[in-house]
Amino acid sequence: MNDINAVPNGDTSGAKLVYILYLVGLIFGITGIIGVIMAYVNKDDGPDWLQSHYRFQIRTFWMGLLFMIVGGILLIVLIGWFIYLFWVVWLIIRCIKGLKQLDLQQPVKDEKTWMF
Template sequence: MSEVVINEGPSTEGTAKIVYILYMVGIFFGITGIIGVVMAYINKDDAPEWLRTHYQFQIRTFWIGALYIILGSILSIILVGWLVLLFWVIWLIVRCVKGMKSLDAKTAHPDPTGWFF
């Protein structure tokens, strides 16, 4: 009798960490954020379930962040947009640090569909 081994696919937690880092570097060089979201989309289907929550969180971080950037850019004409852009920077850093913390603990992200921190 042979034993059946179910393979969940390769763990791509190193890639998930790179995506978080690319997002933070994207504050200064926007193209790295786009590279990060592409990497998240490519790796999410092959990842184990706990890691899939990180990719979902990263993809939502990109799109919600894009919304904040567009809103902040439009509102910068009346100066309040600069506060929105500052909020985006702080928001992005906090989300990435919290995401990396749970990634290092090898646990699923606690709230992958959340909008704030």
């Protein structure tokens, strides 16, 4: 008897938790660090489509950190606030996109993009 809710090709709960930790990290920054550690630990687990999510999450963390550093430097000339705002929107869109594709059990499309 097959359970239609079972995930035949990999457990998505770890990847889903990383996306959620990133979103919660907008309020409590430490959860983003926990999320990237989890992504590194799990990056070689599961099928290729699931591994693409972990690679996407790792890139999202490091690119987001770069946005935060540049934004922090540019706070002196007030442009940094716009970079921070862009980072928040960028992170939310990337996480929602990843969660949607994860639920469909599809790999992240263009996981190396700097945008969405």
